[in-house]
Amino acid sequence: MSQQKDQILAEMGIKPLWRLRQASPAEPQAEPVPPVPLADDAELVVREQKLEPAVPHSVPEPALSGVAGMDWDTLGEAVSACQACRLCERRKQAVLGVGDPHADWMLVGEGPGAEEDARGEPFVGQAGKLLDAMLAAIALKRGENVYIANAVKCRPPGNRTPEPAEIEACRPYLERQIALVKPKLILAMGRPAAQTLIGGEVKIGAARGKLFSYLDVPVIVTYHPAYLLRNLPDKARAWEDLCFAKDQMARLAST
Numbered sequence: 001m002s003q004q005k006d007q008i009l010a011e012m013g014i015k016p017l018w019r020l021r022q023a024s025p026a027e028p029q030a031e032p033v034p035p036v037p038l039a040d041d042a043e044l045v046v047r048e049q050k051l052e053p054a055v056p057h058s059v060p061e062p063a064l065s066g067v068a069g070m071d072w073d074t075l076g077e078a079v080s081a082c083q084a085c086r087l088c089e090r091r092k093q094a095v096l097g098v099g100d101p102h103a104d105w106m107l108v109g110e111g112p113g114a115e116e117d118a119r120g121e122p123f124v125g126q127a128g129k130l131l132d133a134m135l136a137a138i139a140l141k142r143g144e145n146v147y148i149a150n151a152v153k154c155r156p157p158g159n160r161t162p163e164p165a166e167i168e169a170c171r172p173y174l175e176r177q178i179a180l181v182k183p184k185l186i187l188a189m190g191r192p193a194a195q196t197l198i199g200g201e202v203k204i205g206a207a208r209g210k211l212f213s214y215l216d217v218p219v220i221v222t223y224h225p226a227y228l229l230r231n232l233p234d235k236a237r238a239w240e241d242l243c244f245a246k247d248q249m250a251r252l253a254s255t
């Protein structure tokens with residue numbers, strides 16, 4: 001292993017690599033995991049929440065009705081001006097996403113934090129540094145064949161978890177991003193992202209290592225980088241998830 005890769009894994013808190021392999025003899029990527037079909041009603045349940053008038057600041061549906069036909073420029077403008085949920089009230093700016101607009105890999109996080117809100121780019125704070133290290137560990141790089149987005153485009157005050165109604169209000173933008181990027185694989189990082197893409201209640205520990213799908217795109221679930229910063233032992237599991245994702249991508253590319 002190159003020194004650089006060693007450093008990357010050290011930064012992720014996983015070193016040396018051989019220790020990890022030894023610790024997990026049944027590496028998930030060694031066994032094909034049968035795709036878990038997304039139950040139609042699972043998505044429906046989430047979508048139905050959208051109909052609940054739970055968001056006081058939601059604007060009438062027509063405000064978001066054109067999103068499905070938008071190009072990148074129009075989408076960016078729409079998100080910047082969006083007032084479809086109350087997260088618009090305290091944002092400095094909306095953060096649409098960053099990266100290769102035709103990437104094979106799409107990563108979905110939760111929502112912008114303070115630094116993202118200030119700079120207008122997802123994952124540029126501490127969690128972002130870890131994410132970059134994780135990407136580097138599987139030979140990926142922000143912006144190169146990778147597109148990064150969040151479940152909500154505006155910063156939840158105090159970095160609280162976005163509410164289901166906020167995620168639902170923002171869903172058309174994420175859907176449009178997925179439709180425009182057409183990724184081969186989506187990595188959902190953390191519970192809100194996983195629940196957004198899979199539907200229903202998701203426990204990361206139970207959902208990782210499986211293949212789900214969203215709008216016909218395979219979805220893999222893993223821990224959120226910010227969670228990993230606080231829960232070092234789970235970094236090894238995140239590494240396994242990345243290897244699983246890489247392996248699935250190789251399969252997808254060969255079919």
Ligand code: URA
Binds near residue numbers: 111116121124128
């Ligand atoms: N956490 C997220 O979920 N997204 C970001 O963009 C930054 C931190």
Ligand code: SF4
Binds near residue numbers: 084086152169
């Ligand atoms: Fe609009 Fe999404 Fe921002 Fe809410 S979080 S105001 S839906 S862009």
